[in-house]
Amino acid sequence: MKEKVLNALKSVLYPGFSRDIVSFGIIKKIEVRSGIASIDAEITTENNQIVETLKKSIPAAAKSVNGIIDVNLNFTVHSPSKEEEENKNLAPNIKHIIATTSGKGGVGKSTVSSNLAIALAKKFNVGLLDADIYGPNIPTMVGIEGHPVSVNQEKKIVPIEVYNLKVVSIGNMVPKDKAIIWRGSLIHRAIQQLLSDVEWGELDFLIVDLPPGTGDAQLTLAQSVPISASIIVTTPQEVAMSDAIKAVDMFRSLKVPIAGVIENMSYFLCPHCGKRSDIFSSGGGKNLSKHFDIPLLGEIPINLAIREGADAGKPIAATSKDTIFNQIADKLVEAIEENNGNDI
Ligand SMILES: Nc1ncnc2c1ncn2[C@@H]1O[C@H](COP(=O)(O)OP(=O)(O)OP(=O)(O)O)[C@@H](O)[C@H]1O
Numbered sequence: 198m199k200e201k202v203l204n205a206l207k208s209v210l211y212p213g214f215s216r217d218i219v220s221f222g223i224i225k226k227i228e229v230r231s232g233i234a235s236i237d238a239e240i241t242t243e244n245n246q247i248v249e250t251l252k253k254s255i256p257a258a259a260k261s262v263n264g265i266i267d268v269n270l271n272f273t274v275h276s277p278s279k280e281e282e283e284n285k286n287l288a289p290n291i292k293h294i295i296a297t298t299s300g301k302g303g304v305g306k307s308t309v310s311s312n313l314a315i316a317l318a319k320k321f322n323v324g325l326l327d328a329d330i331y332g333p334n335i336p337t338m339v340g341i342e343g344h345p346v347s348v349n350q351e352k353k354i355v356p357i358e359v360y361n362l363k364v365v366s367i368g369n370m371v372p373k374d375k376a377i378i379w380r381g382s383l384i385h386r387a388i389q390q391l392l393s394d395v396e397w398g399e400l401d402f403l404i405v406d407l408p409p410g411t412g413d414a415q416l417t418l419a420q421s422v423p424i425s426a427s428i429i430v431t432t433p434q435e436v437a438m439s440d441a442i443k444a445v446d447m448f449r450s451l452k453v454p455i456a457g458v459i460e461n462m463s464y465f466l467c468p469h470c471g472k473r474s475d476i477f478s479s480g481g482g483k484n485l486s487k488h489f490d491i492p493l494l495g496e497i498p499i500n501l502a503i504r505e506g507a508d509a510g511k512p513i514a515a516t517s518k519d520t521i522f523n524q525i526a527d528k529l530v531e532a533i534e535e536n537n538g539n540d541i
Pocket residue numbers: 299301302303304305306307308309329332334408409461462497498499500501503504505507508
């Protein structure tokens with residue numbers, strides 16, 4: 198019976214995430230006597246809404262098991278202690294961690310991450326961490342595919358230096374074309390190691406390119422280091438927008454500041470006649486920015502040179518002097534300085 202209740206609880210998702218509460222370790226104990234399930238659950242959060250949702254969904258799931266007539270839920274809520282907050286910084290030599298994410302895949306996160314990192318590296322010490330462990334594209338985009346990774350005397354991974362950036366990607370550590378099955382706990386460990394077991398040195402900014410969606414990588418990052426700013430990349434069409442809303446919601450519930458939204462593949466300027474076409478519709482980024490009251494950091498057009506640069510490992514931010522990524526980088530620095538109340 199206990200097993201059946203546990204299985205039923207595996208269908209309850211942690212609010213805002215695609216992962217269930219059992220694998221999160223929230224359920225501490227289950228006992229069943231005379232049809233009454235006693236469940237001990239424990240959670241560390243400051244978000245009351247998550248607590249209220251779980252107080253309803255846990256008993257409901259347990260009661261769905263045949264033979265369970267009532268549920269006693271003993272729910273303990275801890276707020277993260279100061280010590281835990283301080284301990285969570287696995288990368289204390291990095292001043293500002295910036296996370297690039299999106300609701301939907303293929304909207305241009307890695308393109309934005311690599312170009313933005315290069316634009317920032319013209320003025321600051323910058324690292325680029327490819328946290329897309331499912332499909333690491335950064336090595337291709339910055340031209341370091343197949344470059345081996347070395348380890349120093351302290352057994353720390355040494356980042357590969359290119360375009361004035363320090364780059365680390367799982368793509369340089371596992372054979373290309375090899376599919377890795379990532380379980381939640383493995384993702385957690387891999388991302389923590391990419392933060393703490395790398396010789397990042399002193400950095401002003403570390404740009405973290407995340408996989409799409411609201412999953413384990415996002416959660417682990419937010420729990421392991423303080424994130425100064427997150428950037429939500431979207432394309433203008435309806436399906437991308439509704440997924441972007443979930444990403445906004447996730448970061449808000451994790452209390453991660455959102456620096457702004459970038460609308461990519463905004464429009465197409467015909468190189469022959471100069472006419473603008475809104476291929477994927479228009480105004481989505483603006484609407485998202487208005488709706489959630491978050492800044493619109495930029496609208497990036499569909500541009501052949503952006504795609505060619507990415508495929509060739511020569512991002513346009515490195516090969517052209519004046520690109521939209523310089524403007525986005527300036528806006529981002531401003532947003533972070535404003536949020537922090539001092540200069541970087
Ligand atoms: N503004 C743009 N103009 C032209 N091509 C673009 C633009 N932005 C991205 N692309 C191209 O679109 C493709 C997808 O971009 P990218 O890999 O950056 O997306 P992603 O969101 O990181 O994808 P994934 O979810 O798979 O990680 C790439 O081939 C990239 O070169």
